[in-house]
Amino acid sequence: MGNKLTACTSILIGKGASIDGTIMIGRNEDAKAAWPKHMVVHRRGEMPSHFISKDTRLELDLPEESAQYTATPEWTDKDGLFEEDGINEYDVAMSATESAYSNPLVLGYDPLVENGLNEEAMITVVLPYVKTAREGVQRLGNLIAKYGTGETNGVLFADNDEAWYFETGAGHYWVAQRIPDDSYAVVANQLAIQEIDFNDPNNFMFHPGIQEFVEKHDLNPDPSTFNFRKIFGTADRSDAIYSEPRVWAGHQMFSPRQATEETPESTELPFIMKPDHKLSIFDAQNYLSNHYEGTEFDPLGHGEHAHKYRPISLAKTQESHILQMNRRPGANIHWLAMGVAAESTYVPFFNGITDTPAPYKRGKLPAQLNSAYWIFKHASVLVDSHLHDFLPLLRDVQKERNAAAIKMIAETDRRLPSLKGEARATFLTRQSDGYATDTLNAYKKLSLELITKMTDYCELNFNTDENL
Numbered sequence: 001m002g003n004k005l006t007a008c009t010s011i012l013i014g015k016g017a018s019i020d021g022t023i024m025i026g027r028n029e030d031a032k033a034a035w036p037k038h039m040v041v042h043r044r045g046e047m048p049s050h051f052i053s054k055d056t057r058l059e060l061d062l063p064e065e066s067a068q069y070t071a072t073p074e075w076t077d078k079d080g081l082f083e084e085d086g087i088n089e090y091d092v093a094m095s096a097t098e099s100a101y102s103n104p105l106v107l108g109y110d111p112l113v114e115n116g117l118n119e120e121a122m123i124t125v126v127l128p129y130v131k132t133a134r135e136g137v138q139r140l141g142n143l144i145a146k147y148g149t150g151e152t153n154g155v156l157f158a159d160n161d162e163a164w165y166f167e168t169g170a171g172h173y174w175v176a177q178r179i180p181d182d183s184y185a186v187v188a189n190q191l192a193i194q195e196i197d198f199n200d201p202n203n204f205m206f207h208p209g210i211q212e213f214v215e216k217h218d219l220n221p222d223p224s225t226f227n228f229r230k231i232f233g234t235a236d237r238s239d240a241i242y243s244e245p246r247v248w249a250g251h252q253m254f255s256p257r258q259a260t261e262e263t264p265e266s267t268e269l270p271f272i273m274k275p276d277h278k279l280s281i282f283d284a285q286n287y288l289s290n291h292y293e294g295t296e297f298d299p300l301g302h303g304e305h306a307h308k309y310r311p312i313s314l315a316k317t318q319e320s321h322i323l324q325m326n327r328r329p330g331a332n333i334h335w336l337a338m339g340v341a342a343e344s345t346y347v348p349f350f351n352g353i354t355d356t357p358a359p360y361k362r363g364k365l366p367a368q369l370n371s372a373y374w375i376f377k378h379a380s381v382l383v384d385s386h387l388h389d390f391l392p393l394l395r396d397v398q399k400e401r402n403a404a405a406i407k408m409i410a411e412t413d414r415r416l417p418s419l420k421g422e423a424r425a426t427f428l429t430r431q432s433d434g435y436a437t438d439t440l441n442a443y444k445k446l447s448l449e450l451i452t453k454m455t456d457y458c459e460l461n462f463n464t465d466e467n468l
Helices: 104-109 119-129 133-147 210-216 228-232 237-242 244-254 281-288 372-385 387-418 421-454
Strands: 009-013 023-030 040-042 050-052 059-061 069-071 085-087 093-100 152-158 163-168 174-179 184-187 204-206 317-325 333-338 347-350
Touching: 009 093, 009 152, 009 163, 009 281, 023 093, 023 152, 023 163, 023 281, 050 119, 069 119, 085 119, 085 317, 085 333, 093 119, 093 317, 119 133, 119 152, 133 152, 133 163, 133 174, 133 204, 152 317, 184 244, 237 244, 244 281, 281 317, 281 333, 333 372, 347 387, 347 421, 372 387, 372 421, 387 421
Parallel strands: none
Antiparallel strands: 009 023, 009 184, 023 317, 040 069, 050 059, 069 085, 085 093, 093 152, 152 163, 163 174, 174 204, 317 333, 333 347
16 A cells, blocks of 8 residues: 555564563554554454455465454555554564665566555464464565565564564565564664574574575675675665654664764664663653654754654654563553554553454544544644644643553553453453543543633734723
8 A cells, every 4th residue: 555655663672671571562653644543353263264455456365263363454444454563362463564665676686566465464464373473474474475565564573572573675585583682673664684694593584595586686785794784775865864863863762872973864773772771661652752852853843954854753643552562470562552652642452352442443534533543633633733832731641641551550460360261351351441441531631621722822813902
């Protein structure tokens, strides 16, 4: 789907790099400023045995057994499902995709496939059928090797042990790298994986014919190494303006002592980084909400460089998510912020829930204010109308909701060990629903407060001289 390209920003955090030992993978889904998303739970066995993509017309026979999983599909399936992100019942998380670009040289020898497996279908045909992150990487890799893909993409995987980043480099060729436990990675619409160690199966996976393909067609500019980014990717002026500044921003946030020589337009920014401090769920959220605040590049500022670079959080974000794994003894969490991350709140949905509140399952065009997506977007556009006056009010709501989320999660974790089976699922669903509903009510209240304050901003106003 064309509107999905040139979009998204991703983050992956290893369990040794996080403050609480959790693994986090997250991404902003950026495509259209007004394009609703839903939050759903697909129950075990719900998937059909045969899949036909409305985007590319690809047909696949699927395994008979499908696992339960969460997902955030489009409001309409006219152009495909675009389920984007989720966690399945085996505690495998997947986020697809981070759009990227391959260079013309490799595409000349392995062109993109018009009827291949694209972003639209990846979650749907992979996540319900895998029990580990590695299985997810391998299943997606096998499907792309067999059927091809019409896009260059990055895909995030995680389970309770490790996180992986998967990239396609042409029509059929792919690689994947495990994120070291003590490290993180941020990615922004470029092929990111660098050196591949073909003798290290613990940390690298790849198309079995990729070395032969590269050698046969003389694609490697430095045959002494195998740098996937340099062989398959791009490095042009658009990368310097569009992609590299967002990676730079992540390094400045999490590794400022190591990244002192980096600039927003640095072309050799490393894929894997170690943080200067342990990272929390709010660090991940703050990265996906970042718009260069505190720098001359902030589009909410007024300097001459305010709109020089593409920010991480922007109006075209449909939803932002962080899939938090290895939460022991608590349930893993699918955090979801509808609309613009910087002007929304991440709502925690526990893995194992059986349903989501009705407002999160509806929303279409034109806007309707019984939809979670539109409730968050409504507050967002009202804040934008008088940003200087209204942004502090939004920040107050966000802070209150973030504290309430941590309190609710702690309460849930305390009670969870004593619950099993249906009682556990019912409890998790009730806890998730309660917080999600309370957050919608907070944003409804904020919108009414903003509308009330706006009534005196009308241009048809007149201040009478007190002396008259």
